[in-house]
Amino acid sequence: MTAPIETTGADARPETVLEGAGRKEIEGRSLGRIAWTRFKRDKAAMAGGIVVVLLILTAVLSKPLQSLLGLDPNAFNQSLVDPVLLAPKGSFGGISWDHPLGVEPQTGRDILARILEGSWVSLVVAVGSTLLSVVIGVVMGVVAGFYGGWVDSFISRLMDTFLAFPLLLFAISISASLQGNAFGMEGLTLRIAVLIFVIGFFSWPYIGRIVRAQTLSLREREFVEAARSLGARGPFILFRELLPNLIAPILVYATLLIPTNILFEASLSFLGVGIAPPQASWGGMLTQAVDLYEVDPMFMVIPGMAIFITVLAFNLLGDGLRDALDPRGK
Numbered sequence: 001m002t003a004p005i006e007t008t009g010a011d012a013r014p015e016t017v018l019e020g021a022g023r024k025e026i027e028g029r030s031l032g033r034i035a036w037t038r039f040k041r042d043k044a045a046m047a048g049g050i051v052v053v054l055l056i057l058t059a060v061l062s063k064p065l066q067s068l069l070g071l072d073p074n075a076f077n078q079s080l081v082d083p084v085l086l087a088p089k090g091s092f093g094g095i096s097w098d099h100p101l102g103v104e105p106q107t108g109r110d111i112l113a114r115i116l117e118g119s120w121v122s123l124v125v126a127v128g129s130t131l132l133s134v135v136i137g138v139v140m141g142v143v144a145g146f147y148g149g150w151v152d153s154f155i156s157r158l159m160d161t162f163l164a165f166p167l168l169l170f171a172i173s174i175s176a177s178l179q180g181n182a183f184g185m186e187g188l189t190l191r192i193a194v195l196i197f198v199i200g201f202f203s204w205p206y207i208g209r210i211v212r213a214q215t216l217s218l219r220e221r222e223f224v225e226a227a228r229s230l231g232a233r234g235p236f237i238l239f240r241e242l243l244p245n246l247i248a249p250i251l252v253y254a255t256l257l258i259p260t261n262i263l264f265e266a267s268l269s270f271l272g273v274g275i276a277p278p279q280a281s282w283g284g285m286l287t288q289a290v291d292l293y294e295v296d297p298m299f300m301v302i303p304g305m306a307i308f309i310t311v312l313a314f315n316l317l318g319d320g321l322r323d324a325l326d327p328r329g330k
Contacts, residue, residue, distance in 0.1 A: 033267055038324040043264035045241030045320020051313035056327050059120040073117040073280050077108030086295060103295040104288070114280035115306055121281050125195045126261040132200030141142070141237055142246070144208075145215025155214075158206035168267070171198045175273040183202035188279050197276060198259050207253050214249055218242055255318035259311035266307055282307050 023116070039045055058065070065072070080094055081087070086106045088094030093102030093111070101111040144155035176195055185193055218224065227237050268274035269283025277284060282303045289300035 006165070021096075032209060035324040042320045042323060044316050045323070048316025048320065049314040051309065052317050055077065055310055056123065057225045059118065059123040061115040062120045063116040065116055069112075071110050071113035071116070073109065074278050075109060075113075077103060080108040081106060088296055093296050093302075095298075098323060100296055101302050102296075105299055109301070111285075111302055114285060115282070117280040117302065118275075118285065118303070119306070121192070121275055121279065122262050122265055122283075124308075125192055125199070125265045126258045128192075128196040129198075129261045130254055130257045131202035132265065133203040133257065134250060136201070136204035136206055138211050138243075138246070138250060140204065140206040141211025142215050142242060145212040146219055146234065146238055146242065147297065148216075152212075152292055155208075159208055162202060162205045165202060167202050170202065171264075171268060172271060172273050174198050175268060188275070191275055191279075195265055195268065199264050203257070203261070207250070207257070210249060210253055211246060214246055215242060218245055228311045252318055252322040252325060255321055259314040259318075262307065262310055262314075271282075 007181075014076035039049075065071075067313055080089055080099070080103050086101045088105060088108070090096060090102075092104075093110075099110050099112065104114070125307040140155050140159075153178045175191075175198060181190060182273055222239055224237060226239050241277065256316075265274055266281070266283030266286065269281045270287045272287065275284055280320070285303035286300065286307075293300045
């Protein structure tokens with residue numbers, strides 16, 4: 001329906017206006033906003049994202065939280081432990097208002113304090129090793145996929161060589177040999193640096209293969225051919241044309257790689273070559289719980305649940321990001 005504009009005199013114009021033209025105009029949406037809209041519809045991914053944010057805040061603020069709550073992860077409380085059974089006094093591992101998650105058998109150390117203390121260690125190792133593997137994998141994968149030829153063959157064989165390494169045994173041997181001090185570092189700093197290097201350096205071929213496959217597909221696209229026709233050279237095409245189109249798969253894979261690295265760090269700590277006591281770590285707590293689970297089952301359940309919730313939250317977040325950024329992958 002249209003309605004004529006009634007005007008008189010010199011201002012009279014034979015124009016018409018559409019009914020409802022004064023309503024709110026339709027706005028265009030960017031790709032990021034469309035992906036965010038898809039992501040918000042996924043309740044499981046949103047729940048995982050919220051848990052991940054809370055975990056990161058807990059890890060970053062672990063020291064202030066311990067001070068605020070009056071917790072000390074290394075303080076012994078022998079009065080809370082039965083001197084004969086060596087089990088925490090009370091039910092469910094000594095859970096009380098003062099110790100919401102109970103205390104350790106034998107030592108009486110507060111489990112909540114040690115969970116908070118171990119959270120930042122696990123996330124620092126997982127995130128640091130993920131960043132290292134992503135950087136190496138992206139560079140090698142992009143170069144192999146874009147240049148092809150002997151460069152692709154060399155990098156592909158290098159990936160196969162790294163994938164053939166028995167990673168767990170190699171990580172155990174390196175971590176066990178680098179004790180005391182090395183490379184100007186010692187103690188906890190050295191342990192964390194070694195774990196980040198071992199896990200990250202030997203994990204890059206996994207993301208490298210994914211990036212290489214995506215690059216092989218993208219290098220034949222029209223926008224790359226257009227850049228070449230305008231005189232763009234290799235480095236410009238790599239950094240300005242290909243990498244921006246690889247951000248989505250890189251982000252998704254990195255999100256899914258973090259929980260894998262959390263489990264790897266926990267496994268190394270469980271085997272005694274990761275984070276050394278008295279520094280708290282979730283894997284180290286499970287190691288101690290192996291000999292004490294009959295005395296206090298909660299001592300094994302709580303750090304195990306911390307690892308389970310963290311890994312599940314990151315996996316849900318990664319799946320949601322994959323569906324939001326590439327709905328065709330469903």
